[in-house]
Amino acid sequence: xxxxxxxxxxxxxxxxxxxxxxxxxxxxxxxxxxxxxxxxxxxxxxxxxxxxxxxxxxxxxxxxxxxxxxxxxxxxxxxxxxxxxxxxxxxxxxxxxxxxxxxxxxxxxxxxxxxxxxxxxxxxxxxxxxxxxxxxxxxxxxxxxxxxxxxxxxxxxxxxxxxxxxxxxxxxxxxxxxxxxxxxxxxxxxxxxxxxxxxxxxxxxxxxxxxxx
Numbered sequence: 001x002x003x004x005x006x007x008x009x010x011x012x013x014x015x016x017x018x019x020x021x022x023x024x025x026x027x028x029x030x031x032x033x034x035x036x037x038x039x040x041x042x043x044x045x046x047x048x049x050x051x052x053x054x055x056x057x058x059x060x061x062x063x064x065x066x067x068x069x070x071x072x073x074x075x076x077x078x079x080x081x082x083x084x085x086x087x088x089x090x091x092x093x094x095x096x097x098x099x100x101x102x103x104x105x106x107x108x109x110x111x112x113x114x115x116x117x118x119x120x121x122x123x124x125x126x127x128x129x130x131x132x133x134x135x136x137x138x139x140x141x142x143x144x145x146x147x148x149x150x151x152x153x154x155x156x157x158x159x160x161x162x163x164x165x166x167x168x169x170x171x172x173x174x175x176x177x178x179x180x181x182x183x184x185x186x187x188x189x190x191x192x193x194x195x196x197x198x199x200x201x202x203x204x205x206x207x208x209x210x211x212x213x
Contacts (some may be wrong), residue, residue, distance in 0.1 A: 014038035019137065021157055022170040026138065032074075032098040039041055039073055043080045051162055051196050051206040052077070052133075055085035058192065058210050068092060068127035070120065071135035075103030075110050078131070082109065091127065093120060107128060117142035121149045129158040129212075136163050136182075137172050147187045150213050157213045165202040178203045188213050 017031035018024075031038050046087035059067070059081075065088040069078040069141075073094030082090045090107075094100050103112050110117045115123070117139060130150070132139075139146065150159070165179050176182035183193055188211040197205035 001002075009202065019171050024138070024140070024171060028094075028096045028138075029118060032096045032102070037078075041076065043076065046080050047186065051194055051208045052195055054208060055080055055114060055160060055162065059088075060086045060161065062129075062158065064129040065089060066091075066126070066127070066128040068125055068132060069131040069133065070115075071095075071133070071138065071200070073099050073114050077106040077133055078081060078110055079107040083129070091125065108193055117146050121145070121153075124153060127157065129160055130154075131160050133162045134164060135150075136161065140172055140175055143175070150188070154213050159209075159211050160213055161186075161209045161211075164206050165203045165211075169203065179205070179207045183207065183209065 007187055014035050015029050016025070017027040017035070036049070041192055043163035059065070061108045061148050065085060067078070067085070067088055069080065069081075069090075072094045074163040075092065075098075078090050082190040089108045092103070092110060094103070094112065095114065097114050100112050100114050127132055135141070150157075163179075163182065165182075173178050177184060179195060179197070186209055190209060190211050192208075192210040195205065196207070197203075
C-alpha cells in the first residue's frame with residue numbers, strides 16, 4: 001500500500017478529493033493515500049443501517065451468490081456482505097490502486113483489481129448481481145455508458161444500488177433531482193425499493209433499489 005508523501009498531512013476530511021462546492025474532483029487515489037479513513041463505517045454501522053442490512057436478505061431470497069461490487073474501496077462492505085450471504089463468491093474493483101491493495105491485504109477472500117467503467121466494460125466481468133453502493137454520484141459522466149453496456153451484455157442479471165441524498169445537495173441534481181426522480185429514472189426493471197427518510201418529501205436519506213437488468 002502506498003504511503004502519504006513525506007511532509008504531507010494525513011487529512012480526515014475526504015471532501016477535498018471527491019466533491020466540493022458543487023464540483024466533482026474525483027482524486028480517489030490521492031484521497032486513499034492522504035485520508036487515513038475516508039469512509040469511517042464499521043460492520044456495526046452496516047448492521048444498524050436499515051438500508052444496508054436489508055441488502056443481504058434480498059440476495060439470499062433471490063439466491064444470488066456471485067457478487068461484484070463496483071467501487072469496492074477497502075472492501076469493508078463487500079466482506080461483510082459476503083459473510084451474510086452463505087456460499088457467496090466476492091469480486092470487486094476500484095479506481096484507486098491503494099484501496100485495492102488495502103482490500104487484498106485485509107480480505108484475501110475478495111478478488112479485486114483496479115478498474116474504471118471503461119475497463120469494467122472491456123473485461124466483460126461475470127456476475128449474478130452488481131452492487132453499486134454509494135458510487136453513482138462519482139459515475140455520472142460514465143453512467144449512460146454503463147447502462148448501455150449492462151442492457152446489451154448483461155440482460156437477466158441483477159443490480160442493487162444504495163445511494164444517499166442530501167437536503168442541500170448541489171451536485172448531480174441535473175441528473176437526479178432527489179430520490180423520487182432517481183427511482184423514476186432508474187433504467188432497469190425495479191423489483192424492490194427501500195427508502196430511509198423521515199417523509200417522502202424529504203431529500204436527505206438513503207435509498208436501496210434492487211432491479212433486474
